[in-house]
Amino acid sequence: MSRAALLLALATAATAPAWVWNPYHLHTLIMAGIFAVLALSLNLLLGYTGQLSLGHAAFFGIGAYAAGLLTVKLEWSPWIGLLAAVVLPGAAGYVIGRLALKLRGAYFVLLTISFAGCVSLVSVNWMDLTNGPLGLPGVPPLEIALPGLPPLSLRTKAAFYYVVLAAVALSYLVCLALIRSRVGRALVALRENETLAASVGIDGTHYLVLAAVVSAAMAGFGGGLYAHYTRFVSPEVFLFTYTVTMVIMVVAGGKGTLAGPIVGAVLFTVLPEALRAATSWQWQMLLYGVLLVGVLFFMPEGIVPAARRRWSAS
């Protein structure tokens, strides 16, 4: 049952541009893909280490700005921009991780929130670099240039859809590899019982910082994709709304599972778009808040684990 559902989902995802004609619907799917990368990244921290980052929009935004600034101001190749969108947030994740993960818990949450606030202030105030609130227009689209062939632009929505699909697959595989490795087992051991883990020689801070770096780099990757897709970067990328959306996706989808964040991301990008005609943006955010509380009360492990249990029970 589960395998058939998985194959069906994969086939649907792989052929989507062929039967989704409405460009707006395709845009929604692309955003769902970008959010899936972000949710997977947040889940690595929240789901596997138990540490909540409420500043994930900062890593997303740094990635978007890194990609935007390098390609607009220095006119470097978008691929180098995308690489920088992974490396820079990863480095920021290292610093934040080292600072906060010595203490964990509430301290980590607080440090990540205020870090996001700070980075957002820089993006608004450092006019010379970031153009301030006006933002950076004209971020180039991704392009594949193979020797001997004319350059192939990934400007169309259908082409970019496959870029995002590949990015989701890549992020999924990175998470999978990490979790199945020694590192993943160490993280779970630390989450479950830190004292016991330490007694068998697991260096808690080391592994948590590693998770923070990978998570931040992955969020930055999502930001880079977003910049090349919308072709515009402004301080809005640091909006707290992005972080809230990621948290809802992970918690509702099922934290500590790999399928959960992806299911959550698709659900919470498609659902609001479907409801858009009926509700305003404020109602939607209000609903998010109620939903977060509701999920924690009635389905604390999330949709995917709950569905799995139902299947195995029947």
Place this chain on the structure above:
Amino acid sequence: MDQLLQHLLNGLLLGATYSLLGIGLTLVFGLMNVVNFAHGEFYTLGAYAAFAALSLASVHFFLAIPLAIAAGALAGAVCERCLLRPLRGQSIDTVMLVMIGVWITMQNAELLGWGGVAKSVPTPFPTEPLVLGPVSVAPLRVFVFVVSGGLILGAHLLLARTKLGRAMRATFQDRETAALMGVSIERIHTITFAFGAGLAAAAGALLGPVFLLYPSMGDLASLKAFSVVILGGLGNFAGAALGGLVLGVAEELGAGYVSSGYRDAVGFLMIVAVLLLRPSGLFARAERVG
């Protein structure tokens, strides 16, 4: 020199309200072990409640503040009864996520109810500043400072000297023993949370007339409150009271001498410094609550 004095004075005036914000948060954390992310929303609630009392029900300014505190405490009590009580015994992270849900819900409810346009609160105080030698100060700010100080002192006395305060501290030190001594545990939890929320609402009602009211004003207030709590050490009452003053002065100096655009980054830098150098807070040896 005069400029420095003025900055220091402004910093202290601002810092007292940060202290008020911080002690509410540190109490709820220290006593209940709840990271209250909705703290800033109780602040916003207090500000709007004062505004509603003044401009809709046209009560007197001095009456609007206690009304706002009552509204905040009531909302806190409801929140504790309906959301925190069923989650008693759950992990601190689950409770934290629930409070984040409350934060988003309250903020957007306020946005829907009051609209996104900023509102200003009228006060009976003259706008003419008082000139005291080299420095000058708005009478409203002096009033805010005095009331904040009074509330902080009152909260301290309530905790340290009254039977209720002793029951609160006892409950969170050892539930069973406190219950055996006849303390109603569930009631103490509700009162403690309502107390913290009421203090946040007081800060909102006091600062609302100084700044403008808008639905997301609580975000910044939460951030300041958390900075204060980290500066003072999580759960440290006296630390939070002092931490607020330190943050207020540091912000004024930063805004005055470095760049006003980065005023709100000062708190972050201080948090980083404290986490690096003195993770248990600036005043680690001061008295701990709980």
